[in-house]
Amino acid sequence: MIHTKDLYFKYPGAAQNTVNGISFDVGAGEIFGLLGPSGSGKSTTQKVLFKLLSGYQGSAQIKGKEITDWGKELYSQIGVGFELPNHYLKLTALENLAFFQSFYDEGLDPMELLKMVGLEKDADKKVGEFSKGMKMRLNFVRSFAHNPEILFLDEPTSGLDPSNSRILKDIILDLKNQGKTILITTHHMEDAEELCDQVAFLSEGEIKKLDSPENLKLEYGKRTLEVRTYGSNEPVIFDLDQLKDDKSFLELVQSGEIKTIHSKEANLNDIFIATTAKK
Amino acid sequence: MKKLYTLIKNDLKLIVRDKTLLSFLLLPPVLIIAFKFLTPILVETAPILEEYRVIIGMFASIQTAIMFGFVTSFLILDEKDENVMNVIRILPISGFYFILYRLLFATVFSSIAAYAMITLSDIAHPGNLEAILLAILYGMTAPTISLAISTYAKNKVEGMAYFKGIDLLLMLPIASFFVGSSLSMVFSILPTYWVFHFYETSYNDAPAFEFFAVGFCFFGILISLLLFQFRKRVFGR
Ligand SMILES: Nc1ncnc2c1ncn2[C@@H]1O[C@H](COP(=O)(O)OP(=O)(O)OP(=O)(O)O)[C@@H](O)[C@H]1O
Numbered sequence: 021m022i023h024t025k026d027l028y029f030k031y032p033g034a035a036q037n038t039v040n041g042i043s044f045d046v047g048a049g050e051i052f053g054l055l056g057p058s059g060s061g062k063s064t065t066q067k068v069l070f071k072l073l074s075g076y077q078g079s080a081q082i083k084g085k086e087i088t089d090w091g092k093e094l095y096s097q098i099g100v101g102f103e104l105p106n107h108y109l110k111l112t113a114l115e116n117l118a119f120f121q122s123f124y125d126e127g128l129d130p131m132e133l134l135k136m137v138g139l140e141k142d143a144d145k146k147v148g149e150f151s152k153g154m155k156m157r158l159n160f161v162r163s164f165a166h167n168p169e170i171l172f173l174d175e176p177t178s179g180l181d182p183s184n185s186r187i188l189k190d191i192i193l194d195l196k197n198q199g200k201t202i203l204i205t206t207h208h209m210e211d212a213e214e215l216c217d218q219v220a221f222l223s224e225g226e227i228k229k230l231d232s233p234e235n236l237k238l239e240y241g242k243r244t245l246e247v248r249t250y251g252s253n254e255p256v257i258f259d260l261d262q263l264k265d266d267k268s269f270l271e272l273v274q275s276g277e278i279k280t281i282h283s284k285e286a287n288l289n290d291i292f293i294a295t296t297a298k299k
Numbered sequence: 300m301k302k303l304y305t306l307i308k309n310d311l312k313l314i315v316r317d318k319t320l321l322s323f324l325l326l327p328p329v330l331i332i333a334f335k336f337l338t339p340i341l342v343e344t345a346p347i348l349e350e351y352r353v354i355i356g357m358f359a360s361i362q363t364a365i366m367f368g369f370v371t372s373f374l375i376l377d378e379k380d381e382n383v384m385n386v387i388r389i390l391p392i393s394g395f396y397f398i399l400y401r402l403l404f405a406t407v408f409s410s411i412a413a414y415a416m417i418t419l420s421d422i423a424h425p426g427n428l429e430a431i432l433l434a435i436l437y438g439m440t441a442p443t444i445s446l447a448i449s450t451y452a453k454n455k456v457e458g459m460a461y462f463k464g465i466d467l468l469l470m471l472p473i474a475s476f477f478v479g480s481s482l483s484m485v486f487s488i489l490p491t492y493w494v495f496h497f498y499e500t501s502y503n504d505a506p507a508f509e510f511f512a513v514g515f516c517f518f519g520i521l522i523s524l525l526l527f528q529f530r531k532r533v534f535g536r
């Protein structure tokens with residue numbers, strides 16, 4: 021659904037490429053996560069893909085068609101959830117949704133959309149009086165209000181409290197179940213791990229690592245087990261592969277002294293730091 | 300057509316909910332009434348002004364015409380400020396449609412307002428055809444102002460400053476009637492020079508249509524250049 025090959029982009033007047041030869045593929049019904057430090061080019065990559073920025077090099081395709089060959093009809097196929105809230109502040113939430121929806125042939129019920137993210141009570145409130153999180157939730161539902169096949173979400177959970185963030189993630193998973201293809205950027209590695217089929221770590225416009233979260237966690241993790249006991253402040257470390265023959269481990273289990281047990285596969289936070297660190 | 304209706308409805312909401320924009324929108328009829336009633340009183344108290352009727356007419360008409368340009372430019376500035384411009388750019392219709400329709404409306408309303416000022420206020424009547432032609436020229440100030448402000452001003456505070464500056468520039472050629480003929484031509488680098496001189500010659504029953512022609516082309520070229528700049532700077536990236 022989304023395909024890039026050796027994609028380069030340079031802002032007019034900038035000294036260096038902001039997107040520096042990236043290649044990736046997002047299949048139908050997949051969630052693809054673009055991760056990476058602030059300023060690494062995540063939003064820029066998205067903007068190139070939905071044609072807000074022009075003048076790229078290499079190939080970028082949506083549904084098998086090069087971006088430059090798409091006209092305005094592209095925008096019926098895709099939905100965009102911007103990084104920063106953008107609404108008419110003098111219009112109400114409902115008016116905002118209805119206004120933008122009127123330019124599409126298809127549309128979900130605006131009130132239903134507001135309900136999904138807990139904004140039904142604020143439907144008739146001017147968006148100028150919304151908090152940041154409320155604006156972001158409105159941004160989010162607007163992105164798929166015209167029921168597009170492909171979604172670009174730029175930090176959809178930023179500025180949200182844990183419960184609202186949970187609600188959003190459930191909606192994203194639900195959209196995936198409906199068969200939507202989603203390109204998402206986020207700084208929350210837990211979210212990426214939970215949502216994404218594949219993640220790419222971007223640093224200075226280059227993809228440093230691309231794989232599924234499961235594979236990455238194994239690749240970067242240590243095959244060890246860390247056990248903490250009531251008796252000691254120091255954890256005891258065991259080798260996972262030797263565990264079944266490890267007498268001291270079995271004794272520890274039977275002793276009833278165990279406080280916590282953790283296998284030490286890497287989490288995406290560690291991988292983020294390891295892959296995107298600047299040399 | 301349905302989309303046009305949606306756009307108009309939306310813009311009206313945006314204007315009505317903004318005190319500044321609403322008052323600027325309502326200013327033209329207020330100005331027309333004020334000039335209609337105040338000019339005779341003014342001329343009576345200071346009879347010398349009788350000779351300057353056409354100057355008062357120029358001034359009154361330009362002040363009336365510019366308001367719609369201002370309103371349009373502020374609608375666009377708001378969209379830039381609130382980042383809505385990005386959403387407009389990813390709609391399945393051309394974002395330019397948004398802008399062009401507003402420019403067209405602003406031009407039409409400015410023309411009507413200027414025409415009303417010229418013909419209804421009895422300050423200085425230039426003749427029927429001339430009044431229509433003048434109204435067209437005055438109307439062309441609207442897209443000029445809208446585009447200049449919305450392209451170059453970064454925010455509404457800057458926009459207001461630009462508006463005052465542009466207002467002053469547009470009025471400046473009135474000075475050409477008070478200086479010697481050699482110096483007068485200096486003001487011809489401003490488009491309203493041609494408007495005002497067309498007004499003046501028409502009022503004195505010797506309409507010089509070349510003033511109209513040059514003014515019309517001047518505004519036409521200016522608007523095209525500004526449209527090009529707007530496209531590049533606001534829609535460009
Ligand atoms: N309009 C612009 N003109 C010039 N340079 C820009 C522009 N927008 C972004 N950049 C530069 O491009 C680089 C990448 O920016 P981008 O917004 O893509 O980062 P990001 O990965 O989305 O960061 P964040 O996580 O903070 O959102 C930055 O160095 C930024 O300064």
Ligand SMILES: [Mg+2]
Nearest residue numbers: 062063103174
């Ligand atoms: Mg970003």
